Amino acid sequence: MDKPHPKRKRSRQRRDVALMVTCLADLMRPSVGFAAIRLLERAGCRVSVPEQQTCCGQPAYNSGEIDAAVPVARAVIETFEPFDYVVVPSGSCAGMLSHHYPALFEGEWRDRALALAAKTWELTRFLTEVARLPAPKRPPLESAITYHDGCAGLRELGVQQQPRQLLQEQCGAQVQELSQNKVCCGFGGTFCARMPEISGKMADDKLDDAVASGATIVAGGDLGCLLHLAGRARRRGVDLEFRHVAELLVGEPRGPGIGDGRE
Amino acid sequence: MKLASDNFLQEASAALNAPEKVARRNLLGQFLPLARDSAASKYGDFDALRAHMKRVRRHTSEHLSHYLQQFEEAAVQHGNQVHFVADAEQLNSKVLSICQAHSARRVAKGKSMVTEETGLNELLLKAGLEVLETDLGEYIIQQAGETPSHIVGPAFHKSLAEIRQLFLDKHKLGERGLETASEVVEEARGILREQFLAADVGIIGANALVAEHGTSMLVTNEGNGDLCANLPPVLIVCTTFERLLPRAEDAMALQRLLVRSATGQPQTCYTSFYSGPRREDDPDGPLETHIILLDNKRSDILASDYREILDCIRCGACLNHCPIYIGVGGHPYGWVYPGPMGSVLTPLLTSLEQAHALPNACTSCGRCAEVCPANIPLPDLLRDLRQDESVQRIKPARWRHGLRLHAWLLRHPALYQRFTGWAMRLLGWLGKRRGAFRRMPFASGWTGQRDFPAPEGGGTFMGQYAARRRRGVRRG
Numbered sequence: 001m002d003k004p005h006p007k008r009k010r011s012r013q014r015r016d017v018a019l020m021v022t023c024l025a026d027l028m029r030p031s032v033g034f035a036a037i038r039l040l041e042r043a044g045c046r047v048s049v050p051e052q053q054t055c056c057g058q059p060a061y062n063s064g065e066i067d068a069a070v071p072v073a074r075a076v077i078e079t080f081e082p083f084d085y086v087v088v089p090s091g092s093c094a095g096m097l098s099h100h101y102p103a104l105f106e107g108e109w110r111d112r113a114l115a116l117a118a119k120t121w122e123l124t125r126f127l128t129e130v131a132r133l134p135a136p137k138r139p140p141l142e143s144a145i146t147y148h149d150g151c152a153g154l155r156e157l158g159v160q161q162q163p164r165q166l167l168q169e170q171c172g173a174q175v176q177e178l179s180q181n182k183v184c185c186g187f188g189g190t191f192c193a194r195m196p197e198i199s200g201k202m203a204d205d206k207l208d209d210a211v212a213s214g215a216t217i218v219a220g221g222d223l224g225c226l227l228h229l230a231g232r233a234r235r236r237g238v239d240l241e242f243r244h245v246a247e248l249l250v251g252e253p254r255g256p257g258i259g260d261g262r263e
Numbered sequence: 264m265k266l267a268s269d270n271f272l273q274e275a276s277a278a279l280n281a282p283e284k285v286a287r288r289n290l291l292g293q294f295l296p297l298a299r300d301s302a303a304s305k306y307g308d309f310d311a312l313r314a315h316m317k318r319v320r321r322h323t324s325e326h327l328s329h330y331l332q333q334f335e336e337a338a339v340q341h342g343n344q345v346h347f348v349a350d351a352e353q354l355n356s357k358v359l360s361i362c363q364a365h366s367a368r369r370v371a372k373g374k375s376m377v378t379e380e381t382g383l384n385e386l387l388l389k390a391g392l393e394v395l396e397t398d399l400g401e402y403i404i405q406q407a408g409e410t411p412s413h414i415v416g417p418a419f420h421k422s423l424a425e426i427r428q429l430f431l432d433k434h435k436l437g438e439r440g441l442e443t444a445s446e447v448v449e450e451a452r453g454i455l456r457e458q459f460l461a462a463d464v465g466i467i468g469a470n471a472l473v474a475e476h477g478t479s480m481l482v483t484n485e486g487n488g489d490l491c492a493n494l495p496p497v498l499i500v501c502t503t504f505e506r507l508l509p510r511a512e513d514a515m516a517l518q519r520l521l522v523r524s525a526t527g528q529p530q531t532c533y534t535s536f537y538s539g540p541r542r543e544d545d546p547d548g549p550l551e552t553h554i555i556l557l558d559n560k561r562s563d564i565l566a567s568d569y570r571e572i573l574d575c576i577r578c579g580a581c582l583n584h585c586p587i588y589i590g591v592g593g594h595p596y597g598w599v600y601p602g603p604m605g606s607v608l609t610p611l612l613t614s615l616e617q618a619h620a621l622p623n624a625c626t627s628c629g630r631c632a633e634v635c636p637a638n639i640p641l642p643d644l645l646r647d648l649r650q651d652e653s654v655q656r657i658k659p660a661r662w663r664h665g666l667r668l669h670a671w672l673l674r675h676p677a678l679y680q681r682f683t684g685w686a687m688r689l690l691g692w693l694g695k696r697r698g699a700f701r702r703m704p705f706a707s708g709w710t711g712q713r714d715f716p717a718p719e720g721g722g723t724f725m726g727q728y729a730a731r732r733r734r735g736v737r738r739g
């Protein structure tokens with residue numbers, strides 16, 4: 001193993017990180033974006049939020065409207081390529097940048113897409129492999145947590161143990177695993193609206209699994225899955241709280257969970 | 264087989280509303296992946312084997328005409344008759360003419376997806392032949408008048424109780440009650456034995472064709488394929504060119520992948536290589552053998568960007584790992600091949616226009632590609648089909664336009680942010696108390712099954728962030 005080297009001090013330098021907020025955090029759950037900023041700053045990064053950002057273009061891409069997705073991808077590349085790191089609080093959007101953008105292009109744009117892919121990180125992976133969070137000064141989280149792995153994070157990016165490790169270190173929480181933790185929750189972007197009944201069945205399986213785990217909080221790294229699961233739980237009257245992992249890592253969450261009201 | 268894929272959503276809905284069957288499929292969806300995983304991990308470097316096979320397959324299809332010729336020459340040398348047929352109709356009439364040339368009355372069939380594809384049984388029955396499926400699963404669904412729901416276990420959708428009832432209805436059982444599973448199997452075995460002996464023609468499929476020897480390989484657990492191949496005087500192997508591999512050792516590599524991926528066994532009960540008709544000093548075997556190679560649009564697929572689907576070895580792992588297949592079962596897919604591989608193949612072998620629902624029955628979760636022993640990028644191929652669906656204007660216009668408008672808006676950040684800022688503020692305020700909406704205009708696809716969680720309130724992130732910046736506040 002390599003020993004700490006005096007030159008490693010360089011890593012103490014502040015990293016220039018651009019936050020890609022993702023459209024769902026932007027529209028539905030701004031606190032995820034603010035939590036991500038705070039976590040990155042705690043981990044010693046200088047965080048920028050490029051103003052030109054909107055969304056990575058997955059809805060069009062996944063639905064096969066490739067020619068509509070390409071200019072969106074180009075705009076994202078232009079917006080984020082000046083930064084050292086691009087951090088994304090979503091496995092699915094990070095996977096889009098890392099794996100799917102390069103496949104959309106040839107020539108110069110492909111090189112630019114590959115360069116962007118090389119500096120794109122899913123949030124929990126970034127916080128375990130690039131910049132480390134200091135030990136927290138707060139009591140462990142009381143509630144029992146289970147974790148839903150988004151498929152793109154899990155299979156395209158190898159995000160699995162990272163959020164669990166962070167929840168352990170930062171919240172003192174041991175994740176109570178779902179029995180089928182490698183199975184999709186049925187969100188799937190436009191799939192959930194084009195094939196709602198099948199999607200609902202898949203959500204039900206996930207919710208039943210979560211209830212059986214004994215957890216009261218379902219955490220995850222992808223708002224798409226969480227909004228879908230929370231919406232289905234509300235409809236069925238399943239009593240679970242849904243939170244993005246960044247909300248938990250930043251401190252005891254204050255506001256209501258996803259899909260919960262203030263009443 | 265008749266194509267009924269345009270009813271996918273209705274049939275899926277019906278399937279989801281049969282709770283007992285849903286529960287049984289869920290169990291299969293848990294058990295089969297466990298079996299596959301354990302077999303793959305015990306093998307050692309399973310992924311290296313997958314990669315090796317991929318290279319062999321690529322090489323073979325790049326040199327297809329060479330290996331086809333080698334195969335044909337070797338097979339003919341062994342005394343086989345080799346026929347190339349273009350489509351379903353040609354295959355069916357070829358088989359029929361062979362049967363008629365021998366004045367055949369009874370046909371015993373081993374499991375063959377290719378003949379499901381061409382609807383062979385129907386034609387033979389119409390011509391007055393008796394056709395008996397001898398694979399236990401195929402036999403069960405033939406008795407029930409149903410179609411396969413799975414490419415490996417065609418009767419996975421039937422419970423023991425249903426099968427027992429089917430036999431009670433269809434067989435002359437006398438006093439026998441068929442109390443246990445093994446009694447049910449014994450019952451089928453007894454009937455099938457007689458049929459093998461009485462059959463005039465045997466029809467089987469092939470898992471691989473070995474070019475160097477002109478042989479075909481068949482992998483089964485019941486041995487019914489061997490009885491079909493060896494007892495009747497005439498054998499017909501119905502297959503397709505993508506089963507072709509250069510050498511016997513390649514076929515064995517395929518067998519290692521296939522069996523572990525399909526059932527999680529290290530080995531099936533029977534793996535046989537058929538070389539041709541009985542030779543002088545052979546104790547048994549057919550007197551005449553035919554190998555029919557069906558094209559049925561496969562040459563077109565080979566020439567297209569979808570060629571990788573021809574690497575499929577029909578293991579069924581992608582079905583077993585697909586939450587949508589497990590959710591709705593095989594029948595809603597409406598043709599021979601269900602699940603991820605079927606959602607790619609069906610539109611290509613039939614028509615995208617009628618089967619365009621299938622490539623949409625996918626969340627791109629990637630679990631199929633993760634386990635596919637042939638390393639086929641199934642989610643990518645399905646997305647490509649969705650692109651074709653859009654380019655060919657098959658996709659509902661409201662979806663196409665909606666998605667394109669959204670993508671356009673994404674490229675106009677100022678407009679996008681103004682619009683979303685306003686809309687989210689409104690929704691956040693409206694949904695503040697309950698936290699979610701039961702109904703939402705233009706979102707019935709979402710709210711039919713779930714509430715629509717309200718945005719957190721206070722507008723979008725981008726709006727709030729810009730406001731904080733203006734106020735000089737950096738921390739929330």
Ligand code: SF4
Nearest residue numbers: 575576578579581635
């Ligand atoms: S696509 Fe792959 S996993 Fe699916 S049946 Fe074919 S070989 Fe098996």
